[in-house]
Amino acid sequence: MSPQRKTHIYGPVPSRRLGLSLGVDLVPYKTCSYDCIYCQLGATTKKTVELKEYVPTEEVLADFANWLELDGNADYITMSGSGEPTLHSGLAEIIIRIKELTEIPVAVITNGSLMWSESVAEACALADLVVPSLDAGSAEVFAQVNRPHPDITFDLMLKGLQAFRERYDGVIWLEVMLVGGVNDSPGQISAMAGLIETIRPERIQVNTVVRPPTEKYAECISPDRLRHLAATLGGEAIASFDASHMHEAKSSHAGSIVELLKRRPCTVLDIASGLGIHENEVVKQLNRMLEEGTVVAERRGDNVLYRVAG
Numbered sequence: 001m002s003p004q005r006k007t008h009i010y011g012p013v014p015s016r017r018l019g020l021s022l023g024v025d026l027v028p029y030k031t032c033s034y035d036c037i038y039c040q041l042g043a044t045t046k047k048t049v050e051l052k053e054y055v056p057t058e059e060v061l062a063d064f065a066n067w068l069e070l071d072g073n074a075d076y077i078t079m080s081g082s083g084e085p086t087l088h089s090g091l092a093e094i095i096i097r098i099k100e101l102t103e104i105p106v107a108v109i110t111n112g113s114l115m116w117s118e119s120v121a122e123a124c125a126l127a128d129l130v131v132p133s134l135d136a137g138s139a140e141v142f143a144q145v146n147r148p149h150p151d152i153t154f155d156l157m158l159k160g161l162q163a164f165r166e167r168y169d170g171v172i173w174l175e176v177m178l179v180g181g182v183n184d185s186p187g188q189i190s191a192m193a194g195l196i197e198t199i200r201p202e203r204i205q206v207n208t209v210v211r212p213p214t215e216k217y218a219e220c221i222s223p224d225r226l227r228h229l230a231a232t233l234g235g236e237a238i239a240s241f242d243a244s245h246m247h248e249a250k251s252s253h254a255g256s257i258v259e260l261l262k263r264r265p266c267t268v269l270d271i272a273s274g275l276g277i278h279e280n281e282v283v284k285q286l287n288r289m290l291e292e293g294t295v296v297a298e299r300r301g302d303n304v305l306y307r308v309a310g
Contacts, residue, residue, distance in 0.1 A: 008060045009067055010081070010283035012074040013268050016238060017131075017173070017205065018107060020302060022067065022074040023280065024098075025081030026088035027054040033084050033113045035147040036135070038179050038218040040211040040278050041082060048087065049149045051119065057090035061097055068101055073302075076129070077102070080109040082280050087114070092123035099126070107131060113152050115160030121167065131173045132161060134199070137191025141183050161199050174201035178208050178229060180219035193233050204235025211278070254285050254294070258308060261295060265305040 008025055015021040028046070031054060035044035064077075077098055079085040085108060088094070095106050105128035112132030114120040124130050136142035139154035148157070165172065174196060178184045183192075196204060206229060208221040221229070223237070230237040257271055268286070272279045286306055289295045296309045 008055055009063045010280060010287070011268070012071075013279055013283070014303075015076075015078075016240065018078060019075030020073065021076045021078045021107075022104075023081055023283075024060060024064065024077060024079050024085070024094070025055075025083075025280070026060065026079060026085045026091065026094070027081065027083035029082040031083040031087060032111070033087065033149045033152060034111050035214070036111075036177075037145055037147065037182070037215040038177055038209045038213045040213060041280070043214050047149050049114065049151050051087055051089045051114075051117070053089050054083075054087060057088075057093055060090075060094055064098055065101065072102070072104075074104055076107045077104050078107045078109060079127070080107075084111055084113070086110050086117075086120045086124065089119070092119070092126055095123060095126040105129060111146070112161050113146075113148060113157050115164040116156050117160070121160070121164050124164065125168050125170070127170060129171045129173065130164075130168065131175055131205075132164075133175045133177065134158075134161065134192060134195065135177045135179075136183055137188045137195060141188055145177075145179060145183050158195060165199050165201075171203075172199070172201040173203040173205055174199060174235075176204065176206045176233060176235065178206060178221050178226065180208070180221045182218070184221055184225075184229060189229055189232055196233060204230075204233055205238045206230035206233055206235045207237075208239045210239050254289055257282070257285055257289070258294065261306055261308045265298070265307040267303050267305055271306070 010023045010025060012020045012022045030041055030044050031046040032044045033049050035047055098106060107129040108124050108127045109131045135145045142154040176192065206226060208226050209218050210220060226237045226239060260266060260271060268279055268282050271282045286295060290297060293309055295306050298305050
């Protein structure tokens with residue numbers, strides 16, 4: 001496969017949960033309905049609940065068709081990326097048309113904040129898998145952890161998730177992000193366990209802060225305690241406690257990536273782990289460097305390795 005610049009898609013990248021996942025990025029960087037204290041992408045720059053065509057739908061579909069022709073190897077097509085994908089007003093059309101082109105299942109990874117919107121719920125119901133989040137058992141902690149747009153109340157968010165479960169026949173994996181000293185108290189865990197029962201997800205995946213968060217006070221929970229709390233919630237702990245993720249990002253600049261690649265060829269995940277950069281940001285940097293001819297990509301089995309050109 002010849003390297004191609006992909007404006008609105010990235011990967012495929014290996015995912016702990018989804019295997020080989022092709023990401024579809026539908027909004028500009030850090031355009032979101034939340035400003036979570038734990039977000040590894042940094043502070044939200046545009047907090048909004050406005051549904052609109054943030055990136056051209058036809059460009060997204062053209063990028064996908066191009067990838068499908070050149071590669072087409074993935075376990076999931078994932079609506080995710082560097083912001084909240086359900087903010088894109090064309091989400092339903094994108095999912096429908098992608099499913100017309102391929103039998104690869106479509107997943108939507110969402111913060112779950114907009115399921116009360118009929119158009120958002122209708123669009124997400126077209127996917128094969130929906131992965132929303134629930135990070136609090138009360139309105140007070142919801143405001144503290146997720147820092148939502150003023151139009152999103154805890155009750156509105158929760159009722160949206162509950163209503164979506166009633167209408168959706170597909171699979172829901174609920175993600176819970178636990179932050180030490182913030183939402184991990186016995187009272188919060190008990191409250192979240194009760195709420196999870198009303199959402200009835202097929203899987204409950206419990207995570208904690210393992211990459212540099214937006215707020216430094218957003219602390220990681222130890223592996224043993226995370227496993228215990230996950231069991232209490234009826235779920236599984238999915239956090240990866242690779243020590244390299246626990247350090248502050250060294251740099252997100254292309255120069256740091258080039259210096260790393262001078263030493264050895266790396267996958268996207270190798271670079272992300274070594275430099276403390278989110279995978280999405282790494283892919284964006286690599287796509288630009290591929291276009292410039294700074295680096296080249298080689299497929300080896302299921303992996304794509306990047307090395308310095310020349």
